[in-house]
Amino acid sequence: xxxxxxxxxxxxxxxxxxxxxxxxxxxxxxxxxxxxxxxxxxxxxxxxxxxxxxxxxxxxxxxxxxxxxxxxxxxxxxxxxxxxxxxxxxxxxxxxxxxxxxxxxxxxxxxxxxxxxxxxxxxxxxxxxxxxxxxxxxxxxxxxxxxxxxxxxxxxxxxxxxxxxxxxxxxxxxxxxxxxxxxxxxxxxxxxxxxxxxxxxxxxxxxxxxxxxxxxxxxxxxxxxxxxxxxxxxxxxxxxxxxxxxxxxxxxxxxxxxxxxxxxxxxxxxxxxxxxxxxxxxxxxxxxxxxxxxxxxxxxxxxxxxxxxxxxxxxxxxxxxxxxxxxxxxxxxxxxxxxxxxxxxxxxxxxxxxxxxxxxxxxxxxxxxxxxxxxxxxxxxxxxxxxxxxxxxxxxx
Numbered sequence: 001x002x003x004x005x006x007x008x009x010x011x012x013x014x015x016x017x018x019x020x021x022x023x024x025x026x027x028x029x030x031x032x033x034x035x036x037x038x039x040x041x042x043x044x045x046x047x048x049x050x051x052x053x054x055x056x057x058x059x060x061x062x063x064x065x066x067x068x069x070x071x072x073x074x075x076x077x078x079x080x081x082x083x084x085x086x087x088x089x090x091x092x093x094x095x096x097x098x099x100x101x102x103x104x105x106x107x108x109x110x111x112x113x114x115x116x117x118x119x120x121x122x123x124x125x126x127x128x129x130x131x132x133x134x135x136x137x138x139x140x141x142x143x144x145x146x147x148x149x150x151x152x153x154x155x156x157x158x159x160x161x162x163x164x165x166x167x168x169x170x171x172x173x174x175x176x177x178x179x180x181x182x183x184x185x186x187x188x189x190x191x192x193x194x195x196x197x198x199x200x201x202x203x204x205x206x207x208x209x210x211x212x213x214x215x216x217x218x219x220x221x222x223x224x225x226x227x228x229x230x231x232x233x234x235x236x237x238x239x240x241x242x243x244x245x246x247x248x249x250x251x252x253x254x255x256x257x258x259x260x261x262x263x264x265x266x267x268x269x270x271x272x273x274x275x276x277x278x279x280x281x282x283x284x285x286x287x288x289x290x291x292x293x294x295x296x297x298x299x300x301x302x303x304x305x306x307x308x309x310x311x312x313x314x315x316x317x318x319x320x321x322x323x324x325x326x327x328x329x330x331x332x333x334x335x336x337x338x339x340x341x342x343x344x345x346x347x348x349x350x351x352x353x354x355x356x357x358x359x360x361x362x363x364x365x366x367x368x369x370x371x372x373x374x375x376x377x378x379x380x381x382x383x384x385x386x387x388x389x390x391x392x393x394x395x396x397x
C-alpha cells in the first residue's frame with residue numbers, strides 16, 4: 001500500500017460538485033467544525049441536505065442560561081449547545097420524528113409558578129403530557145425513562161422556569177450513564193435522526209478563563225461573551241481552562257482518542273464564524289487538538305465573523321489569524337508552519353463588516369490563500385447566508 005497526496009484546482013462555488021452531493025447526501029463529505037453556540041446552526045440545517053457525515057466538536061463550557069442551572073446542580077459539562085446543534089442537524093424530512101423534535105425543543109414557561117412547573121414535568125415523565133403522548137412506544141418509554149432520572153435527582157429548589165426539555169432529557173441521560181455524555185448524545189442522535197456527528201470536545205466540568213490586556217482575570221463564559229453581562233472593557237489577551245467558574249484553578253484538558261480519530265477522518269476542517277474566544281478557540285485548548293489538526297493534511301479553512309463580535313475587541317483580521325495560529329501552536333510547537341494549520345481564509349469583503357486590513361504580503365508570508373466569494377445574502381445585514389457558506393465549503397473538499 002502506498003500513501004500519496006493528490007491536489008486539485010478548486011472552483012468556488014462549484015455547482016456541479018454541490019449538485020452531486022445534494023443527490024446523495026448520505027455519501028457526502030466529512031466536514032469538521034470546531035464550534036459552539038448558535039452561530040453555525042443555520043448553516044448546519046442546510047448542510048444536512050448536502051452531507052449526512054459532517055462532524056461538530058462543540059464546547060461544553062457554557063456557564064450561563066439554563067445550562068448554568070444544570071451545571072450548578074450536578075457539576076456537569078454544559079449541554080445546551082450540544083442539544084442545539086443536534087436539533088439543527090435533525091432530519092427535517094417526512095421520514096424524521098417531528099413529535100420528538102417538538103418535545104426536545106420545548107421550553108417550560110419563563111413566568112411559571114414552581115408548583116405548576118413541577119406538575120408539568122411530572123406529566124412529561126409519566127408520558128401523560130400531550131408532548132410525550134404524541135410519541136409512540138418504545139420511544140416514548142425510553143425518553144420518559146431518561147427524563148425520570150433527572151426528576152429523581154433534581155434538587156428541591158431547582159429553578160425550572162424557561163428550562164429546555166431537551167436539556168433535561170440530556171441531563172437525565174448523563175446521570176443515568178455514569179456522568180458520561182457520549183451515550184446519551186448517541187441515543188439522542190438516533191431518536192431525531194441526526195444527520196452528522198455531534199460530540200463535546202471534552203467530557204469534563206471545566207470553565208473558561210480569560211486574561212485581559214489590563215491584567216484582570218475573568219472566569220466563566222457568561223462573563224466573556226458580552227451577551228448576558230456588559231461587554232468586557234479591555235481586550236482579551238489570552239484564554240485558558242479553569243476547574244471552577246468561581247475560583248481561578250487552571251487546568252489542562254486532553255483530547256480523547258475518539259475525538260482524535262474524528263479529526264483524523266475529516267476531509268475538510270473549518271474554523272467557523274461564532275464567538276471567537278468562547279466558541280472557536282475554546283475548542284482548540286485541549287492538549288492534542290493542535291497535533292491532530294496538523295496530522296490531517298486535508299484543507300483547513302478559517303471563516304472570520306462578518307460582523308462585530310464583542311469578544312474580538314481590538315482584533316483585526318490579521319490579528320485574528322495570528323491568535324488562531326498561536327492557540328494551535330501551543331500544542332504543536334512554535335516552529336509549525338502556518339499553512340499546515342490554516343490553508344484558506346474565506347471572505348466576502350464586498351458585503352461583510354470585517355475589522356482591519358488583510359494584506360497580500362501578510363498571507364503570502366504565512367503561505368495562506370485568500371478566497372473572496374459571495375457568502376452574504378440580500379438581507380441588507382452582513383450575516384453569512386447558510387446556503388452560500390455551505391456550498392463554498394463543499395466546493396473545497
